[in-house]
Amino acid sequence: MESVLNKKTLDVQVVREQFPILKRQVKGYPLVYLDNAATSQKPKVVIDALVEYYSNYNANIHRGIHTLAEEATAAYEQTRETVRQFLGAASTEEIIFTRGTTEGINLVAYSWGRANLKAGDEIILSSLEHHSNMVPWQMIAEEKGAKVKIVPISDEGEFNWEAFELMLSEKTKFVSVVHASNALGVINPVKKIIEAAHAVGALVMLDGAQSSVHLDIDVQELDCDFFAFSGHKVYGPTGAGALYGKRALLEAMPPFEGGGEMIKQVTYEWTTYNDLPYKFEAGTPNIADTIALKPALDFVSSIGKDVIRAHEAQLLEYATNELKKLPGLKIMGDVKDKVSVVSFVMEGIHPQDIGILLDNQGIAVRTGHHCAEPLMNRLCIPGTSRASFAMYNTLEEVDSLIRGLNKVIKMLR
Amino acid sequence: MEAVTPITAIEEEIVDEFSLFDSWEDKYEYIIDMGKKLPALEDQYKKEENKIRGCQSTVWMVSEAKDGRIFYKADSDAVIVKGLISMLIRVFSGQKASDIVSADMKFIDDIGMSTHLAQTRSNGLRAMIRQMKLDAMAWNSKQ
Ligand SMILES: Cc1ncc(COP(=O)(O)O)c(C=O)c1O
Numbered sequence: 001m002e003s004v005l006n007k008k009t010l011d012v013q014v015v016r017e018q019f020p021i022l023k024r025q026v027k028g029y030p031l032v033y034l035d036n037a038a039t040s041q042k043p044k045v046v047i048d049a050l051v052e053y054y055s056n057y058n059a060n061i062h063r064g065i066h067t068l069a070e071e072a073t074a075a076y077e078q079t080r081e082t083v084r085q086f087l088g089a090a091s092t093e094e095i096i097f098t099r100g101t102t103e104g105i106n107l108v109a110y111s112w113g114r115a116n117l118k119a120g121d122e123i124i125l126s127s128l129e130h131h132s133n134m135v136p137w138q139m140i141a142e143e144k145g146a147k148v149k150i151v152p153i154s155d156e157g158e159f160n161w162e163a164f165e166l167m168l169s170e171k172t173k174f175v176s177v178v179h180a181s182n183a184l185g186v187i188n189p190v191k192k193i194i195e196a197a198h199a200v201g202a203l204v205m206l207d208g209a210q211s212s213v214h215l216d217i218d219v220q221e222l223d224c225d226f227f228a229f230s231g232h233k234v235y236g237p238t239g240a241g242a243l244y245g246k247r248a249l250l251e252a253m254p255p256f257e258g259g260g261e262m263i264k265q266v267t268y269e270w271t272t273y274n275d276l277p278y279k280f281e282a283g284t285p286n287i288a289d290t291i292a293l294k295p296a297l298d299f300v301s302s303i304g305k306d307v308i309r310a311h312e313a314q315l316l317e318y319a320t321n322e323l324k325k326l327p328g329l330k331i332m333g334d335v336k337d338k339v340s341v342v343s344f345v346m347e348g349i350h351p352q353d354i355g356i357l358l359d360n361q362g363i364a365v366r367t368g369h370h371c372a373e374p375l376m377n378r379l380c381i382p383g384t385s386r387a388s389f390a391m392y393n394t395l396e397e398v399d400s401l402i403r404g405l406n407k408v409i410k411m412l413r
Numbered sequence: 414m415e416a417v418t419p420i421t422a423i424e425e426e427i428v429d430e431f432s433l434f435d436s437w438e439d440k441y442e443y444i445i446d447m448g449k450k451l452p453a454l455e456d457q458y459k460k461e462e463n464k465i466r467g468c469q470s471t472v473w474m475v476s477e478a479k480d481g482r483i484f485y486k487a488d489s490d491a492v493i494v495k496g497l498i499s500m501l502i503r504v505f506s507g508q509k510a511s512d513i514v515s516a517d518m519k520f521i522d523d524i525g526m527s528t529h530l531a532q533t534r535s536n537g538l539r540a541m542i543r544q545m546k547l548d549a550m551a552w553n554s555k556q
Contacts, residue, residue, distance in 0.1 A: 027437070350491035352469040353445075357493075360437045368469040382490060383469060411442055412492060 010303065010311040016392045018043040018299075029362025032397045032404075037182050037210060037341050037388035038366055039232045043299050046236060049292040061287055062261060062278070076287055079294040080277070083242045086297045087227060088218035093276040094250065096243045097290050101209040102132040104228025104243035105176070107280060108205055109136035111253045113174075119145030121173040124164070124202075126188060127153040127378055128181040131371045133207040137176060146173070153378065157186040157333040165196065172202040179211035183370040183384065184333025185316075185341030187211070194223050203249070209233055213390075214312065214339040216305055219244050231289070235390075236296030240289035243280075250276050257282040300391075308391045312340035315389040319398045326405055332384050340389040343370075346405075349412050351383045357408045358385075363401055417482070420512050423504050424520035431524035440525065441493065448496030454488035465537065465544050470494045472537050474544055478552040482507050485545060494537050497529060501538075505545055510553035514546050 016022050019041045024031045033041060053075070059068035061076050080092045089095060098104045117123075123137050127150055134148075141148045149167050152160045159177075175197040180187045194204045205226035208217065212229035219227050226249075231240040245253075255262055255273055259282035264272040273279045300308065319342050323329055328347030346354065355367035368383040369376045376383055387401055434440045458475045465472040470491035477484050485506045489495040504520075505513050521527055521538070529538040 350470055352491040353493050355469075357441065360441065382471070407438075411438065411445060 008307060010307050010391060012311065012392065012394050015303070016394075018045070019392050020044060020047070022392060026362040026364070027360055032361075032363040032400045034387040034389065034393065034397065034401060035364045035366045036390035036393075037185075037233070037386065039238065040213065040235045040390050041392070042237065043235055043296070045295040045299055046292050049295045050237065050288055053288045053291050058288070060284055072287060072291070075291045075294075076285075079290050079297075082294045082297050086212075086217065086301070087229075087242070087244050088220055089244050090220060091247060094244055094247050096245065096250070096277045096280045097285055098228070098241045098243050099239050099286065100230035100232065100241035101130075101207060101228045102230075104226070104241060105133055105205065105207065106136045107243055107256045108176075108226050108228075108245070109140045111256045111280070112203075112249070113137075113140035113144065113146075115252075115254055117141070117144040117146045117173060120171060121146040122149055122167075122169070122171045123147070124149045124151060124167055124172055124175045124177075124197075126151045126159055126177045127375055128157060128159075128178050128184065128186060128188065129176075129372065129375075130178060130182055130207065130209065131373070132209070133176055133178055133205075134374070137174075150374075151177075155379070156335050157181060157184040157375075157379075158335060159188050159193070161189070161192070164193065168196060168200045168202070170200060172197065172200050174203050174205070176205040176207065178207040178209075180214065180339040180341075181333065181372075181375075182210050182341070183372040183375055183386070184343050185210075185338040185388075186333045186335055187215075187337045187339060190224070191222060198223070210339055210341070213300070214305070214309060225249055231293040231296060234293075234296055235299060236293040237289035239286045240293045247276065250280070255279050255282070259283040261285070303391065311391060312389050312393075315393055315395065315398060316340045316342060318395055319387060319389070319401065322398060322402045323405075326402070326409065328409075329405075332379060332381070341386060342388075343384040343386040345381055345384050346409070349408070351385045353412060354385045354405070354408050357411060358401075358404045361400075361404045361407065363404045365401070417507050420504055420508055420516050427500060427504070428520050428523045444496035444500070445492050446496070447499040448489075448492040448494070451488070451495055451499040451502070452486075454486055458486070459488065465540050470537055472498065472541060474498075474541065474548075476545070476548040476552065478510070478555070481509060483510055483513060483549050483552055485548070487541070489537070497526070497538050498541055501541060501545060505549075510549040513549040514553070516546075518542060 021041045057068045057071040059072045061073040080095050083095050084092045137148050151164045177188050179190055197204045203225040206224045208227050208229040213234045225246050227244040229241055232238040262274050262279050262282040264274050323344055330345050332343045351367035358365055366386045454473055459473050463473045463475050465474055470489050472489045474487040485502050487498045
């Protein structure tokens with residue numbers, strides 16, 4: 001680990017050593033894992049933390065006064081502090097643990113939306129949204145008689161600023177946009193979006209599922225009202241994520257779910273709710289995975305997002321250039337401001353065929369609509385093939401992808 | 414009426430054919446070739462109600478019954494899936510409804526294509542078999 005910690009450029013071989021799964025073979029080939037936007041692989045420190053928790057201090061938290069419960073509670077709350085730092089939040093009371101981005105968005109849509117939306121109100125989303133940042137808003141809008149409006153994009157996936165400005169009005173109550181698109185990698189101009197939305201009195205939520213692993217996040221600097229992310233896309237375990245919300249907003253919001261942990265006092269007739277953040281954490285949470293999220297975030301910080309970004313940018317640039325040399329290949333979302341995701345279509349070849357034939361060569365990419373069906377319809381394609389890079393990917397793996405695609409072309413055309 | 418090769422015999426033929434391939438490339442090239450050779454479904458049938466929705470590729474299928482036997486036609490926008498359908502049509506088309514419904518489809522495992530049966534969302538093969546059997550049952554009850 002030493003050499004990873006003290007370098008300005010990333011030593012990818014040393015990084016790879018930390019990820020046991022990368023030694024795997026798939027169908028007789030060394031695994032080339034390029035589906036990091038779906039979920040990233042886990043370093044040893046994360047796997048060890050899970051084993052350590054279950055082997056040494058498994059207990060329910062915030063309840064028992066025994067030693068194990070205290071140790072588990074302390075570790076759980078340490079993750080909250082680490083997440084606070086990771087997002088640049090002012091206080092741990094603004095950090096609510098969730099299963100992931102989807103739950104964070106649903107929490108806000110239901111809790112804030114139920115209490116605040118009324119008929120005729122408008123919610124604005126962008127055309128790039130993942131279903132997770134679309135369906136909850138459609139559901140609450142329907143319940144409340146509110147309207148969901150969609151900001152159009154250019155053919156390359158860029159946010160249409162003029163259209164957004166025209167859509168904003170005193171009717172706009174909420175704007176929820178993806179920070180970086182999972183389907184195309186395109187980064188939305190969120191700082192400007194937040195400023196403009198606030199100017200008409202609307203709140204803004206960022207879907208940080210893709211941005212949190214690549215970009216430096218500072219929710220105070222961004223001034224977003226809510227920010228949700230999933231730990232499993234930041235080298236952490238599945239089922240552990242967090243929602244940031246500004247304290248005043250969270251305090252005014254009704255609870256999302258009722259149950260244990262979220263209460264202060266319960267009688268048969270009435271209940272008073274616990275303080276933040278526990279008000280929004282009903283029931284026994286995902287203790288183990290939340291605890292193991294901390295070493296994941298620490299791992300990223302110890303290397304440095306800037307160092308990781310530089311490495312991933314190199315992979316993205318190389319992949320983009322090499323892909324463009326393939327006949328009939330078109331990159332979707334070929335813009336400058338991107339996270340390390342490259343999505344492409346190949347003339348006359350269905351993405352599913354690409355996915356199947358690459359899998360037979362040990363190469364994992366994502367193919368399909370990437371849970372963004374409206375976006376695929378907007379781009380007039382059934383889906384794309386997507387390679388997404390993480391800190392442990394190598395230029396040689398990009399070469400494998402290109403070789404794999406050449407084989408696909410040979411077999412299909 | 415002309416004799417129809419029984420389902421199990423066709424399955425055996427297919428297993429024999431696949432046993433000649435010793436690399437995944439050969440196997441898939443064969444499936445791709447079958448896909449390319451499957452006649453395109455006429456446009457009039459390519460409508461919503463004939464779609465079998467897998468998550469990634471679109472499959473259209475229609476069937477008809479003649480003299481107690483079921484005939485299928487199908488198409489897809491993805492060629493490997495189309496090759497797999499072509500294989501299913503070869504096995505099922507022209508068979509008796511009761512035989513189609515009771516076919517165990519073990520041959521898919523034998524030819525090493527069972528990964529396409531795995532319960533992932535991208536998968537069409539399982540849905541196709543199910544639809545073919547459902548169609549057969551529906552025709553059967555109409556007779
Ligand atoms: C942009 C975006 N939003 C939301 C989600 C949903 O995240 P999760 O499934 O972890 O809740 C994803 C994950 O695929 C995503 O990429």
